[in-house]
Amino acid sequence: xxxxxxxxxxLTAMEKMKELICYTTSTASxxxxxxxxxxxxLKTFLFIDVSFGNSEGLASQLVxxxxxxxxxxxxxxxxxxxxxxxxxxxGFMAAELLALVHGYDQxxxxxxMLEVMLQMMIPIxxxxxxxxxxxxxxxxxxxSDKRLAIHISALQGSLRCRELNSIxxxxxxxxxxxxxxxxEIPKPGTALLRLIDTSKLSIQINGLAxxxxxxxxAFH
Numbered sequence: 001x002x003x004x005x006x007x008x009x010x011l012t013a014m015e016k017m018k019e020l021i022c023y024t025t026s027t028a029s030x031x032x033x034x035x036x037x038x039x040x041x042l043k044t045f046l047f048i049d050v051s052f053g054n055s056e057g058l059a060s061q062l063v064x065x066x067x068x069x070x071x072x073x074x075x076x077x078x079x080x081x082x083x084x085x086x087x088x089x090x091g092f093m094a095a096e097l098l099a100l101v102h103g104y105d106q107x108x109x110x111x112x113m114l115e116v117m118l119q120m121m122i123p124i125x126x127x128x129x130x131x132x133x134x135x136x137x138x139x140x141x142x143x144s145d146k147r148l149a150i151h152i153s154a155l156q157g158s159l160r161c162r163e164l165n166s167i168x169x170x171x172x173x174x175x176x177x178x179x180x181x182x183x184e185i186p187k188p189g190t191a192l193l194r195l196i197d198t199s200k201l202s203i204q205i206n207g208l209a210x211x212x213x214x215x216x217x218a219f220h
Contacts, residue, residue, distance in 0.1 A: 032077050035199045038070035039118065043165075044078075045069055046107040046126040049177035050095040060085040060095040063180040064103030066110050068122075073200045078110050082180045096133045097151040100126065104155070104164065123165035127175060127203065134169035138209035159209065166210035174203045 044066065051061040063082045069075035085098060104126060111122050128134055136148075137155050158164035172178045179192040195201045 032196065033199050034076055035074060037068065037074045037076065038072060039120075041071035042114070042118070042120070042122050043069055043071075044107050044111045044114070044122055044124045045075065046103050046124060047175055047177040048096070048099045048103045048126070048128055049175055049181050050092065050099045051181035060098075061181055062095065062099040062102060063177045064099060064106060065177045065180075066103070066107045067176070067195070067201075068110070068114065069201075073202050075195060075199060075201050077195065079106060080177075080180075081106070093130070093132055093136070094145070094148055096128065096130050097136075097148055097155075100128060100133070101151050101154065104158070108163065124163070125166045125168060126164065127168045127170050127205075129170055129172045129175045129178065131169055131207070134167065134207055134209065137167055138207065166208055168203070168205045168209075169207035170203055170205055174201075176201065 045068070046064060046066055048062075048064045050063065061082060062085050063080075065080040066078045067075045068078055085095065104124070107124050107126070111124050114122050136152050137159075155164065155167070159167070174191050176191045176195055179190050191201060
């Protein structure tokens with residue numbers, strides 16, 4: 001948010017930037033904590049969100065956040081990124097898919113490093129809050145846009161190979177990455193602050209696409 005306010009040189013932006021700096025100073029005690037998590041149920045979680053056409057040159061803001069967690073709801077933030085899309089997108093759905101692909105790459109790197117260190121398989125679950133994107137991946141919707149079709153096909157291939165365990169559709173209130181695309185300061189109770197304050201996060205899933213062992217796609 002600070003980067004965006006610095007680039008927007010106007011009185012309103014400067015006032016918002018001052019507000020953000022004061023908020024950052026007053027919440028210095030809030031930081032990422034590393035807690036003990038259950039190794040036997042270790043899992044990688046990916047959260048993504050997008051703000052379409054809000055950056056300079058009408059580029060989109062892509063956000064992804066990678067955590068590891070266990071079956072008890074404990075989660076630790078491993079990495080996160082909020083950046084301007086280097087590729088032009090024609091619509092909101094294209095931007096969401098681009099963020100999902102970039103985020104999955106980072107989550108897979110984290111998964112691979114953990115698997116090498118711990119000598120165990122660690123699944124990846126991705127979460128998005130846009131139903132149209134979820135339906136495109138889960139229900140094999142035909143796409144006329146070749147670029148979108150390639151992204152969707154790649155994600156479906158990852159599901160079939162079980163490189164990606166599942167893709168879940170969840171509400172914005174449970175999406176940690178949602179706070180990164182907001183212009184206002186995160187309010188108490190948002191998913192991001194709940195995760196930072198408690199190192200726990202429960203996710204209400206509205207839909208789930210995953211690959212089952214028999215080799216058939218399971219969509220709920």
